[in-house]
Amino acid sequence: MFGLTDEQELIRSSVREFSEAEVAPLAAEIDRDHRPPLETIPKLAELGLLGILIPEQYGGTEMDSVSYCVVIEELSRCCATTGVMVEAHSSLCTWPIVHFGTEEHKQRYLPDLASGVKMGAFGLTEPGAGSDAGALATTARRDGDEFVLNGQKVFITGGGYSEVFIVFARSTEAPGTKGISAFIVDRDTPGFTIGEGERKLGIRGSSTPPLMFSDVRIPATNLLGREGQGFEIAMATLDGGRTGIAAQAVGIAQGAFEAAIDYAQQRVQFGKPLAALQAIQWMIADMATSIDAGRLLVYQAADLEDRGIPHGIAAAQAKLFCGEMASAVAGKAIQIHGGNGYTEAYPVERAYRDAKITEIYEGTSEIQRLVIGRSFLR
Numbered sequence: 394m395f396g397l398t399d400e401q402e403l404i405r406s407s408v409r410e411f412s413e414a415e416v417a418p419l420a421a422e423i424d425r426d427h428r429p430p431l432e433t434i435p436k437l438a439e440l441g442l443l444g445i446l447i448p449e450q451y452g453g454t455e456m457d458s459v460s461y462c463v464v465i466e467e468l469s470r471c472c473a474t475t476g477v478m479v480e481a482h483s484s485l486c487t488w489p490i491v492h493f494g495t496e497e498h499k500q501r502y503l504p505d506l507a508s509g510v511k512m513g514a515f516g517l518t519e520p521g522a523g524s525d526a527g528a529l530a531t532t533a534r535r536d537g538d539e540f541v542l543n544g545q546k547v548f549i550t551g552g553g554y555s556e557v558f559i560v561f562a563r564s565t566e567a568p569g570t571k572g573i574s575a576f577i578v579d580r581d582t583p584g585f586t587i588g589e590g591e592r593k594l595g596i597r598g599s600s601t602p603p604l605m606f607s608d609v610r611i612p613a614t615n616l617l618g619r620e621g622q623g624f625e626i627a628m629a630t631l632d633g634g635r636t637g638i639a640a641q642a643v644g645i646a647q648g649a650f651e652a653a654i655d656y657a658q659q660r661v662q663f664g665k666p667l668a669a670l671q672a673i674q675w676m677i678a679d680m681a682t683s684i685d686a687g688r689l690l691v692y693q694a695a696d697l698e699d700r701g702i703p704h705g706i707a708a709a710q711a712k713l714f715c716g717e718m719a720s721a722v723a724g725k726a727i728q729i730h731g732g733n734g735y736t737e738a739y740p741v742e743r744a745y746r747d748a749k750i751t752e753i754y755e756g757t758s759e760i761q762r763l764v765i766g767r768s769f770l771r
């Protein structure tokens with residue numbers, strides 16, 4: 394897969410136009426104030442960007458995975474927070490409902506998620522279970538027609554404003570990952586409380602609070618998939634999610650790259666623009682080449698998914714490469730800006746802080762290496 398279709402190019406140009414007009418102007422302010430750009434949600438919904446992975450029959454825009462990655466990249470090019478806001482909602486909440494939900498789940502949840510009336514989140518990580526997600530301790534005890542949830546989740550993207558949560562809990566005595574089930578939990582369920590968001594290094598506008606479950610009773614019909622299928626659902630969800638985060642990383646890198654190009658052509662030292670210096674040109678060459686390599690890995694993983702071919706390893710490769718690439722590119726962008734790049738007055742400082750998270754969430758770089766390495770050693 395070596396090029397975008399005309400339709401995918403059109404999606405890129407319209408999302409770019411939207412991002413530059415509506416997303417970029419808020420990026421520095423929401424970062425400074427650590428606040429989610431809630432005013433952007435209805436605008437994203439109007440463009441159909443909250444229902445990208447949702448079939449049209451439930452109100453979605455049902456785009457292919459490559460188009461989805463183009464959207465996340467373009468949003469993240471202007472604002473990584475807005476990129477992950479759409480990514481977590483789409484990949485981590487709407488996708489598992491579409492693929493593992495019952496008809497009743499789809500009719501009840503998807504139209505509101507597509508229209509932005511409700512945002513969605515994904516609760517897997519716990520204080521004692523991060524990379525080792527299978528060690529999660531939240532419990533779901535069956536009681537008649539209900540499950541009763543007890544436990545805690547941490548670092549839940551979109552938790553502060555979401556209404557629909559995919560929550561993973563241990564519901565059977567089966568050992569390890571086999572005892573884990575997935576549930577859909579509504580925000581207003583009694584006993585379900587949401588804590589204060591973390592103050593973070595980057596993507597500061599993204600809300601990342603803990604979730605607390607204290608005898609939270611949900612109807613047994615809110616079980617997503619089969620009992621004991623939760624870990625499988627989480628891993629399948631993260632395959633798509635990782636491609637989305639890789640796309641976010643490409644967008645962050647692209648934004649920093651463009652800022653560096655502009656700066657290098659304007660800033661004069663030794664009587665000529667920085668861009669005339671070979672040292673700067675080499676940095677630009679390395680940045681451009683690694684961004685293109687990352688983008689191709691993203692498209693490869695997304696294209697495999699679109700063609701129904703297993704894409705877990707390709708997604709892990711894309712996320713591993715793009716996460717580290719974005720941090721390196723943003724670092725070079727600061728270097729090209731010199732002292733100015735180290736200040737909040739220039740957007741590369743934010744890009745550098747934002748890039749780091751793409752090496753951590755939805756599986757750290759070490760976990761991606763583990764997944765990729767093992768796949769060759771079977």
Ligand SMILES: Cc1cc2nc3c(=O)[nH]c(=O)nc-3n(C[C@H](O)[C@H](O)[C@H](O)COP(=O)(O)OP(=O)(O)OC[C@H]3O[C@@H](n4cnc5c(N)ncnc54)[C@H](O)[C@@H]3O)c2cc1C
Pocket residue numbers: 481514515516517518522523524525547548549550551593601750753754755756757758759760763
């Ligand atoms: C901003 C943010 C948003 C997030 N959003 C969500 C969300 O929406 N939903 C959700 O469920 N979670 C979310 N997370 C959690 C995130 O996915 C985890 O932080 C991540 O998976 C790492 O887990 P951990 O933080 O517990 O680190 P740990 O697992 O404690 O890892 C610490 C270090 O040890 C390394 N390590 C661990 N195990 C191994 C191993 N076997 N081999 C080699 N190295 C290893 C890790 O790579 C890392 O470098 C979010 C986190 C952040 C910071």
